[in-house]
Amino acid sequence: MPHAVIAATGLFTPEQSVSNAELVESYNAWAERWNVAHSDGIAAGELEAKTPSSAEFIEKASGIKSRFVMDKAGVIDPERMAPRIAERGNDELSVMAEMAVAAARQAIEAWGKPVSEIGAVLCAASNMPRPYPALAVEVQQALGIEGFAFDMNVACSSATFGIKTAADFIGGGSVKAVLMVNPEICSAHLNFTDRDSHFIFGDVATAVIVESSDTAGPGGWDVLGTRLKTVFSNNIRNNFGFLNRTERSNQDAGAAASSSEAIGPSDKLFVQQGRKVFKDVVPMVSDMIVDHAGELGLDPHGLKRLWLHQANINMNQLIGKKVLGREPTVDENVIILDEYANTSSAGSIIAFHLHHDGFEPGDTGLICSFGAGYSAGTVFVRKRA
Structure with missing residues (x-):
């Protein structure tokens, strides 16, 4: 029976970057202006003054030093505190599809085969521009791919869930190759007026081609096994959706960030209970990795490299230590969030795409994601000859 092979990857990085x-x-x-505007309420004890932030606080809390964004001007404008991303007409390629297509074309070029051999397109991401038509179908059309396409959203774990889905399609004989894309404009769901989270996310797009071992050429990565897990939690949440009714357009809502309202109630944007997430997710993911490795007959201590979801450097370091049974080296536990920040579904794929060198045939590694849901996915891979 054929098994899945990760044959190629691609990466689109926005041109604009914002430092801490x-x-x-x-x-x-923004905070200073807010405090002045609400000075009476603060003096009366009805409101708490906004506390200033610092680059040192951000780096210590997260390991992030900068992030790429689709629109820098809107993000750093104290009068707006939200990106400006112009709405495109229905006959134009959407912004997120454009990002996905750029990453996909890079992966297809590296793959070296015609798109006619791809039978399915999956768009696996946290942030979608609309409920329908599916972004995956738009990408499929833009690339001239036949077959079928659909979107899937499992928050930050979307990419590993996408790889698992692609591997199952291949194992079942439905298709010979699958293109999975992970476009993320995370800056659009982030509350830039929240000191505890305004620094977390960046924008990016990644692409992965998963192919049948029957048709795969030399190189690439055998998928040894995949596992998924979900546990419901409200500790990471975003309540914004097409059922929400607002009195402002999206353009006007961003401008309201200079007031206390931002884009409606704060939970209509990204919100999390960071300490609870850390306490819950680290043991859940660590145990899942070790258990899955044992099921596959792999020694987790012998993994050459971990490509973990890029959420928080403290989480990644602790998970790496628990899995490898010692303090990982920088080469063993890849960190790219210092430059890219948290890019949701794309993080582990960026790490894999940029840092998969130095492997000999037979060496094993792990692509792993975790996030809201809670959700987690593990994909063990082995370098092919």
Whole structure:
């Protein structure tokens, strides 16, 4: 029976980047204006003054130093505190599809085969521009791919869930190759007026081609096994959706960030209970990795490299230590969130795409994601000859 092979990957990185210093300057300017505007309430004890942030606080809390964004000007504008992403007409390629297509074309070029051999397109991401038509179908059309396509959203774990789905299609004989894309404009769901989370996310797109071992050429990565897990939790949540009714357009809502309202109630944007997430997710993911490795007959201590979801450097370091049974080296536990920040579904794929060198045939590694839901996915891979 054929098994799945990760044959190629691609990466689209926005041209614009925001440093911690730039983000802090913007936030502090907004906070100062907010405090002045609400000075009476603060003096009366009805409101709490907004606390300034610092680049040092951000890096210590997260390991993030900068992030790529689709629109820098809107993000660092104290009068707006939200990206400006112009709405496109229905006859134009959407922004997120454009990002996905760029990453996909890079993967297809590296793959070296015609798109006619791809039988399915999956768009696995946290952030979608609309309920329908599916972004995956738009990408499929833009690339001239036959077959079928659909979207799937499992928050930050979407990519590993997508790889698992692609591997199952291949194992069942439905298709010979699957293109999976992970476009993320995370800056659009982030509350840039929240000191505890305004620094977390960045924008990016990744792509993965998963192919049948029957048709795969030399190189690439055998998928040894995949496992998925979900446990419901409200500790990471975003309540914004097409059922929400607002009195502002999306353009006007961003401008309201200079007030206390931002885009409606704060839970209509990203919100999390960070300490609870850390306490719950680290043991859940660590145990899942070790258990899955044992089921596959692998020694987790012998993994050459971990490509973990890029959420928080403290989480990644602790998971790496628990899995490898010792303090991992920088080469063993890849960290890219210092430059990219948290890019939701794309994080582990960015890490894999940029840092898969130095493997000999037979060496094993792990692609792993975890996030809201809670959700987690493990994909063990072995370098092919």
